[in-house]
Amino acid sequence: MEHARPLPTYLVHRYHGWKATAYTENQAWYRRLANEGQHPRAMVISCCDSRVHVTSIFGADQGEFFIHRNIANLVPPHEPDGNQHGTSAAVEYAVTALKVAHVIVMGHSNCGGVQGCMDMCTGKAPALEEKSSFVGRWMDILRPGYERVKKIENEDKRRHALEKQAVIISLENLMTFPFVAEAVEKGTLTLHGLWHEIGEGGVEQYSPTTGGFTPI
Amino acid sequence: MEHARPLPTYLVHRYHGWKATAYTENQAWYRRLANEGQHPRAMVISCCDSRVHVTSIFGADQGEFFIHRNIANLVPPHEPDGNQHGTSAAVEYAVTALKVAHVIVMGHSNCGGVQGCMDMCTGKAPALEEKSSFVGRWMDILRPGYERVKKIENEDKRRHALEKQAVIISLENLMTFPFVAEAVEKGTLTLHGLWHEIGEGGVEQYSPTTGGFTPI
Amino acid sequence: MEHARPLPTYLVHRYHGWKATAYTENQAWYRRLANEGQHPRAMVISCCDSRVHVTSIFGADQGEFFIHRNIANLVPPHEPDGNQHGTSAAVEYAVTALKVAHVIVMGHSNCGGVQGCMDMCTGKAPALEEKSSFVGRWMDILRPGYERVKKIENEDKRRHALEKQAVIISLENLMTFPFVAEAVEKGTLTLHGLWHEIGEGGVEQYSPTTGGFTPI
Amino acid sequence: MEHARPLPTYLVHRYHGWKATAYTENQAWYRRLANEGQHPRAMVISCCDSRVHVTSIFGADQGEFFIHRNIANLVPPHEPDGNQHGTSAAVEYAVTALKVAHVIVMGHSNCGGVQGCMDMCTGKAPALEEKSSFVGRWMDILRPGYERVKKIENEDKRRHALEKQAVIISLENLMTFPFVAEAVEKGTLTLHGLWHEIGEGGVEQYSPTTGGFTPI
Structure with a gap:
């Protein structure tokens, strides 16, 4: 692998700062974590977005959260077809091997992936519709969500609603995994849906009673 | 989605602490991050493991790193077959939309996914070989790495070597993506391979000159 | 004292969160609590176990419970031999100085100390029998309880019975303290025995009428 | 055990509230905690005082802290004489069985036990000097601390200094336990000394560099 390059110096310096402090x-x-292994209480599924630091927001230190991050915090449906499903593998490992007690799906405002899905569904992004577009095919998971929100006229509200659909659809898809459904039925696993507003620092949670999100 | 539950109270309290401070x-x-959008300098691909906090190690604040986390920090090869590839979508978005300057793949010691791959390759984990095992199929990406290290006799050394293969193979697979190879050729993107030792807090980087890893 | 180290940063952050909220x-x-002193209504004797939060279970705020926590929530018999007895000192302070109205002894399921006592009494833990084993000598307080339950064949039932003996023997030992017996006779102090089941969140209380424990 | 009484109704009601929420x-x-056991990161040694809730101050939930509470948060020196030492048993269990990474000793302002020690050392509390006084004999652990602070003229300052000595002497005594000293030398255990000011909500930590306490 001839293409690897040395790490930028500023990161080397910061690492030594971390090491010394x-x-x-x-x-x-x-x-202790190395010798005794990890025992995280929760799995968090959040977005790759550089503005979303779930460990900061919830004061979590090394060892607390098993964190999977992908574009738009999506979970695809259970599809045991022998292909590579990175998200499904992470869920399987967290629930069956680590036996986490919570799976928290956290969406967020200003999500570029969700914006891309909206553009694709409204015909504004033909490139995303191509078979070769990994982002487009990934965002297909959210297409049923667009159907549910497309009648909202205000564009900001429609986008926020679709960001929240990314959470709801992921929770729905989680329940299609037999080991998730079984642990939820047995009461050893609970699912939680959150949406984070970046600019104002807000966090809302999904309530099955109202079907909506309310501030925590 | 009837199965969502309220967030545990201790996390609600911690959130309000974060909000207030x-x-x-x-x-x-x-x-500013909400209004102007994210402009991260680097993409980091690291493991979901709760013990690996790349933001702490490199003192990164909100907005700096676009972070994808999956089991064993693996990148599959470029396969534009129209199926859902979450990792490939994250790489595509980072390189073509965000135009990050660096992609950093960070492996780590004590990796449960890599251990699972080793067990699978040595016949000790038949359950992982089943078609329906998401972890098993995901770890197939690392199988060629096992071939390269299987002759190392000492078990700890063999596992560390395989953890490092997870980095090298991911870097190799990254170069199979046309948009990655092109950006690397043009000099607008550099790739970096790291391996983090959890217990001693060490970080080593891959050097194409020696083909090995050395402390940073 | 050269060995003290700074508090982990995540705890510093959490503290500032608490301070701000x-x-x-x-x-x-x-x-008011600082200026006027504490006037707790009850003393609670519970286990050090990290899973037992008596303040959560009984919604107690700062100032309500004077809490002594030791391994397996044990009270030794009254032994005024001039040696250091931390538990006896706590009981003495609560009853004679603070004049609490209740002493509540709360045992719990899955207790590692009680398990150690059972192992010791059945010859499976020779290390605990050594003079130098602090845990072993402390668990000697519970040995008479083992004699009462050893004929129970089912192992889970035997362990739960021994966890409950830790409560009963502590209540018996409390009555050997003259100032406790006197306050109980005068009707200014009542004693209570509880057992907490961690997984199901149950609480049972000791009834002198039946000699057993029943859910509250 | 004929003296146990039913739990006061207000606590039964609160318990049902906790159970339902x-x-x-x-x-x-x-x-999960019941099935998989506890893996607390830290042991905390704090006072029985009803005003000191270390779990609130540090946002700790069930499973995080193994907590021993006694009068004035004292650790006696290592004395393997075969007698019952509840505090030493708790330290032994935390360090050797649970392998906690931190032992945190937290003292506090307005400590009744420390006030008693001061009164005893200045001849104002003859009852505490009697052989039969459990509180007096327990506070003997702090006598060497009084010698170090007795020349401080201002009474409030002298008492605060003695409250901090209760932390320092406990840290010193912890190091007399061979298994503590060994874990500290190996770098798998760190010790921390804190002092909590109740009225103003302050927390200070001991610094071996200055020998004093500074706000965190």
């Missing part, structure tokens, strides 16, 4: 202060904990 | 102190920055 | 909202109460 | 919301987590 946070690592040194928590050395005992990191060694 | 970190958010309030950085409100201007979060609003 | 719960403390600020309750400042008047905390100041 | 916090327990129900976190059922999956409690079951």
